[in-house]
Amino acid sequence: MTATVSETKQEQKIDLAKLEDVLFHYRGFRGALIPVLQKAQHAYGYLPRPVIERIGESLKLHVSDIYGVITFYSQFRLKPQGKYVIRVCRGTACHVKGSQTIAEKISEKLGIELGETTVDLNFTAEEVACVGACGMAPVMTINEETYGLMTVGKATEAIDGYLEKAGSNLHKE
Amino acid sequence: MSNEIKEKLITDDSLIQISICLGTGGVAAGARDVFNSFAKELESNQVEAVIKERKCRHKVHQTGCRGLCALDVLVDVLVPGMAETSYARVTAAMVPEIVQEHIINKKPVEKYLVDEAHHRFFDKQKRRVLQRCGVIDPEDINDYLATDGYQALAKALRIGPEKVIDEVKTAGLRGRGGAGFPTGLKWAFCRAAEGDTKYLICNADEGDPGAFMDRSQLESDPHSVLEGIIIGSYAIGAEKAFIYVRSEYPLAIERLKIAIRQAKEKGYLGDNILNSGFNCRIEIEKGSGAFVCGEETALMSSIEGNRGMPKPRPPYPAEKGLWGKPTNINNVETLANVPLIILGGAAQYAQIGTEKSKGTKVFALTGKVNNTGLIEVPMGITIKEIVYDIGGGINNDKKFKAIQIGGPSGGCLGESHLDTPIDYDSLVAAGAIMGSGGCVVMDEDTCMVDIARYFMDFIQEESCGKCVPCRIGTKRMLEILTRICDGEGVAEDLQNLEELAKKVKNTALCGLGQTAPNPVESTFRYFKDEYLAHIKEKRCPAKACKNLIKYRVTPDDCKSCALCVKVCPSEAILGGKKGVKAEIQNDKCIRCGACLSKCPTKAIKVVDNDSAAAVEVK
Numbered sequence: 001m002t003a004t005v006s007e008t009k010q011e012q013k014i015d016l017a018k019l020e021d022v023l024f025h026y027r028g029f030r031g032a033l034i035p036v037l038q039k040a041q042h043a044y045g046y047l048p049r050p051v052i053e054r055i056g057e058s059l060k061l062h063v064s065d066i067y068g069v070i071t072f073y074s075q076f077r078l079k080p081q082g083k084y085v086i087r088v089c090r091g092t093a094c095h096v097k098g099s100q101t102i103a104e105k106i107s108e109k110l111g112i113e114l115g116e117t118t119v120d121l122n123f124t125a126e127e128v129a130c131v132g133a134c135g136m137a138p139v140m141t142i143n144e145e146t147y148g149l150m151t152v153g154k155a156t157e158a159i160d161g162y163l164e165k166a167g168s169n170l171h172k173e
Numbered sequence: 174m175s176n177e178i179k180e181k182l183i184t185d186d187s188l189i190q191i192s193i194c195l196g197t198g199g200v201a202a203g204a205r206d207v208f209n210s211f212a213k214e215l216e217s218n219q220v221e222a223v224i225k226e227r228k229c230r231h232k233v234h235q236t237g238c239r240g241l242c243a244l245d246v247l248v249d250v251l252v253p254g255m256a257e258t259s260y261a262r263v264t265a266a267m268v269p270e271i272v273q274e275h276i277i278n279k280k281p282v283e284k285y286l287v288d289e290a291h292h293r294f295f296d297k298q299k300r301r302v303l304q305r306c307g308v309i310d311p312e313d314i315n316d317y318l319a320t321d322g323y324q325a326l327a328k329a330l331r332i333g334p335e336k337v338i339d340e341v342k343t344a345g346l347r348g349r350g351g352a353g354f355p356t357g358l359k360w361a362f363c364r365a366a367e368g369d370t371k372y373l374i375c376n377a378d379e380g381d382p383g384a385f386m387d388r389s390q391l392e393s394d395p396h397s398v399l400e401g402i403i404i405g406s407y408a409i410g411a412e413k414a415f416i417y418v419r420s421e422y423p424l425a426i427e428r429l430k431i432a433i434r435q436a437k438e439k440g441y442l443g444d445n446i447l448n449s450g451f452n453c454r455i456e457i458e459k460g461s462g463a464f465v466c467g468e469e470t471a472l473m474s475s476i477e478g479n480r481g482m483p484k485p486r487p488p489y490p491a492e493k494g495l496w497g498k499p500t501n502i503n504n505v506e507t508l509a510n511v512p513l514i515i516l517g518g519a520a521q522y523a524q525i526g527t528e529k530s531k532g533t534k535v536f537a538l539t540g541k542v543n544n545t546g547l548i549e550v551p552m553g554i555t556i557k558e559i560v561y562d563i564g565g566g567i568n569n570d571k572k573f574k575a576i577q578i579g580g581p582s583g584g585c586l587g588e589s590h591l592d593t594p595i596d597y598d599s600l601v602a603a604g605a606i607m608g609s610g611g612c613v614v615m616d617e618d619t620c621m622v623d624i625a626r627y628f629m630d631f632i633q634e635e636s637c638g639k640c641v642p643c644r645i646g647t648k649r650m651l652e653i654l655t656r657i658c659d660g661e662g663v664a665e666d667l668q669n670l671e672e673l674a675k676k677v678k679n680t681a682l683c684g685l686g687q688t689a690p691n692p693v694e695s696t697f698r699y700f701k702d703e704y705l706a707h708i709k710e711k712r713c714p715a716k717a718c719k720n721l722i723k724y725r726v727t728p729d730d731c732k733s734c735a736l737c738v739k740v741c742p743s744e745a746i747l748g749g750k751k752g753v754k755a756e757i758q759n760d761k762c763i764r765c766g767a768c769l770s771k772c773p774t775k776a777i778k779v780v781d782n783d784s785a786a787a788v789e790v791k
Contacts, residue, residue: 030496033478034461038420072480072637073461075420092383092577092613093539095627101765105742129464131421132385134539134613135245135546136201148201152742152765 014050018043023058032059033069037076046077074129082117082124084162086110086142088155091130093137102138102155103127109159122166189276192249193263194307202245203264210268211248218272244287244544250275261287290565294544297562299525299533302509303549306393311428314435317396323441325512329404330449337408338364341511343519345531350376350467350504350609351582351684353530353597356511359501362491363409366499371411374495374502375402376472377418377425380464381580382631384611386535387505389547391418391425394509395432401508403442403453404515409501412452417472420459429457464581464635468683469494469502471637482637483683504609506535526552530596534607540577540614541568550595557591560614571616574715575699579608581628581635582688584695585621604695606688620717621700622707626654628692636686643686646677650693658718660782662708671697716779719764723782728754730776737768737777 022039026032036059040051047070056063070076088094088103106125107114117124133139136148140155147158191211195204244261250271251257258281260271267285274282300306309316317323329337342357363371375398379387391398402414418426433455436442444452458476465471466481473495475481494500510532514522523531530552539545542564550559556576560566567573575585584605586593593599597607615624629651638644650673653666674690674697681687697704706712713721726737735750745762749755757768757777769777 031476031478034475035459038459038461069478069480072482073463075462090382090631092580092611092627093545095382096540096613096615096619096624098766101763105763105765129380129421129462130382130384132379132388133201134383134385134537137539137545139201146201151767152763153740153767156742 014044014048016050016054019051019054023055027058033061033066034073037066037070041076046080079117080121083122083166084124084142086123086125086159087128087131087140088114088126089129089131089133089137089139089141090127091132091134091137091139093134094130094139097138098152099138099140099150102140102150102152105152106140106155106159109156120166123162188251189253190249190251192251192307194245194247199245199247202262204246206265207246207248207263207268210265211272214269214272215276218277244291244546247287250281252276252279255279255281259287259291260285261291290544293565294546294548294563297554297558298549299551300549301513301525301533302390302397302506302535303394303547305397306389306547309394311393311395312431314396314432314439317394318439321516322396323400323436323439325515326400326403326441327447329407329515330447330451334364334408334410337404337515340514340519341408344514344522345519345526345529346507346510346514346522347530347597348504349506349510349534349607351579351606353607356503356507359491359503360405360408362489363411363499363501366492368499370413370498371409372495372498372500373402373406373409373411373414374469374472374476374500375414375416375508376467376469376502376504377416377422378460378467378472379419379422379505379609380467380635381582381609381611383537383539383577383613384580384609385537386547386610388422388425389537390505390509390535391422392428395425395428396436397509397512398505399429399432399436399442399455401503401511402455403446404511405501405503405508406453407451409499411501412454414453414455415458415476415495416455417458417460417466417476420461426457426459433457463637464631465637465683465685468685471683472502473500480637482639483685485682506610527594527596529598534595534610536610536612538564538612538614540612541571541616541619542566542614543568552596553594555592555594556586559595559612560591564614567614567616571618573614574617574619575615575621575624577605577613577615577624577692578611579606579691580611581632582606582684582691583608583611584691585615585624585699586695587699589699604691604698606691618715618717620658620713620715621696621703622654622713623658623715623717625693625696626651626658629654629689632685632689636689640680640682640686642677642680643682643689646673646681647686647689649673650677650690654693657704657707658713659720660707660711660718662704664708666708667697667704712781716781721782722764722779723759724757724762724764724768725778725780726755726757727776727778730774731755732774732776734773736771736773740767740771742767 022036026036036055041047044051052063052066056066088099103114110118110123110125112118115126131139138150140147140150193204193208246263248260248263271282274280305320338357338360346356347353348356377387406414442453460466463481466475468483469490470484471481490500492499526532533549533551535549538548544565548563575587577585586603586605590603593603600607633647633651636643636647653670656662674694678687678690703714706714716722731754733750733752737755738746738749743761743763745758747756
């Protein structure tokens with residue numbers, strides 16, 4: 001049950017003008033690709049194909065090379081993300097304190113695999129490398145909010161709150 | 174704890190000082206609410222004569238990590254004329270009382286004060302690299318300057334690059350990022366390399382799960398790292414330096430940016446630093462989430478804008494590194510040690526530590542110990558002292574099983590190693606590595622086969638795929654380990670696992686692959702009985718592997734209080750109320766342990782899942 005929003009419909013809305021300032025700033029800059037991709041993703045939320053093509057044109061790189069870089073790094077996304085991004089830390093301290101069960105429960109609750117986005121584009125759930133708050137393990141984050149000393153119960157409670165906020169009807173499905 | 178530093182900071186003793194930990198750990202515990210609450214309470218109380226009469230100004234510090242994350246939110250309150258007081262686990266709701274009682278009525282609120290654990294945590298530490306962490310305001314260069322900041326740089330520019338390298342060599346500083354290569358030697362190679370353009374890179378791509386030393390250092394004392402970078406660049410002859418930092422560390426990046434700007438304004442960065450004729454620029458490069466980029470050749474590929482894949486060495490970065498130019502790469506903590514060496518002198522620095530490992534080491538102490546947090550210990554301290562004295566022992570008085578040191582490249586050391594001293598060579602001999610400083614404590618409830626599987630899963634996911642041993646070898650190892658944890662292990666698995674471990678170790682291209690089998694080999698070496706129990710008896714001795722356990726209610730102990738039913742996130746518990754004993758449905762239960770911790774009569778037990786059949790293993 002991945003995001004099934006028609007890609008063409010999404011990409012018709014892409015406004016390439018937002019990209020020009022970034023490309024202008026980095027012209028003639030060695031090793032510009034990664035910072036450009038980071039800024040582009042910040043602007044669009046993900047890296048749609050027309051954006052990748054425009055970057056290739058500007059930096060004189062093949063789209064295939066850019067695609068290779070995008071897929072190498074875990075932070076670059078080729079699909080849009082949910083409004084709320086839930087990240088469960090998979091660091092050692094979190095693992096030892098039961099983060100996996102929490103991640104599984106969240107995935108079950110939202111009806112998506114980890115790394116996927118709900119159909120209504122409200123939630124993305126993923127496991128992430130250590131967020132560096134091991135003292136508060138297990139840890140999860142929802143957008144910029146960090147939740148420490150989590151349990152399965154506290155995690156489901158937090159998500160219930162966001163489900164309500166988003167007016168999501170996942171419960172009824 | 175860093176009293177000297179504190180005294181240097183307090184210039185106005187009529188100042189009431191409140192320090193709140195606003196590191197990532199503190200924020201996760203609600204430090205922002207506490208901070209806002211203090212600001213609000215102080216403001217609303219300002220109208221009262223008490224404060225005005227004392228002519229107190231309030232300065233709420235944004236301090237970085239104090240290290241004792243288990244007690245977050247930690248708040249220090251210093252009222253002139255009174256002893257400094259620390260409060261633990263502060264919430265916003267407690268703030269009005271602290272302001273009212275402590276600041277206005279001058280009576281510390283006893284019930285919120287830190288306890289004995291807090292003192293034990295600090296007593297055996299030697300905080301030198303971390304001396305300013307949690308004490309100074311990391312966003313104000315004046316705090317750094319007031320505590321001898323940038324004086325090492327001034328001295329370095331006076332004594333010249335060769336002498337700087339000599340000092341670092343004599344001090345015996347070894348790389349704090351993993352392998353422990355002598356830093357002075359590395360600098361000397363790079364200085365001697367031919368070429369006009371050279372680079373220095375600060376590796377802040379702290380990817381080891383369970384490690385947050387560098388994040389804390391950058392968040393709490395960014396200038397100490399900048400000063401180390403500038404001195405290092407001067408020593409090797411580089412005018413440009415990069416800090417490659419994980420983008421998962423937004424606060425560290427933000428504070429580095431502020432620090433770089435302030436250092437430029439004060440003339441410690443930029444052109445003609447302190448009129449020496451030396452120029453240095455520092456640029457921040459954000460990583461994009463690839464563990465392998467912690468490997469130096471991969472890191473450089475990433476800065477160049479490519480897939481972060483390692484390259485065979487030689488050529489070493491000191492000859493041909495970033496953009497083909499001589500490059501020197503040091504880790505955050507290594508660089509933060511440099512100002513200490515230059516300012517205090519090599520001889521003084523080398524007083525701490527063992528013969529071959531000098532100085533201190535910062536660890537992120539986490540897992541099942543009572544005091545988790547950031548610690549700095551003298552080299553040579555024993556594992557026992559770390560776990561029991563600083564760590565305050567194991568949670569809930571459980572039994573210590575192992576300590577994992579060095580992350581995915583390190584190993585698990587058991588009880589027989591409690592007296593092992595922490596130094597580069599003893600750790601390698603025992604089957605772990607110093608690594609960057611992750612230190613995860615495990616108790617009797619942690620399954621060592623599961624830990625081996627966990628690290629292999631991590632490595633498998635992070636393998637860049639360039640060389641076959643790492644790409645495929647770790648995959649096969651993971652399959653075997655997963656099978657064993659699921660209770661489907663077969664007799665040949667152990668032998669195959671051992672053989673694969675050797676092959677991957679000897680043939681992988683870079684450090685990531687070469688050290689990947691360490692967690693497997695060390696658990697194999699010290700906890701073989703656990704592997705055998707999984708395969709032979711289909712039993713997980715730690716009762717952690719979910720396929721091999723189930724939860725059961727002991728009817729005689731069940732009081733039908735329904736607490737377990739309420740807390741169960743999977744609706745797996747039948748009955749449990751109105752006099753009916755609780756019963757757990759094995760197929761619905763996700764083994765999350767919620768009912769276990771909630772049951773007031775301890776009626777719920779974890780038992781072996783006897784449905785799996787045993788096999789014969791030689």
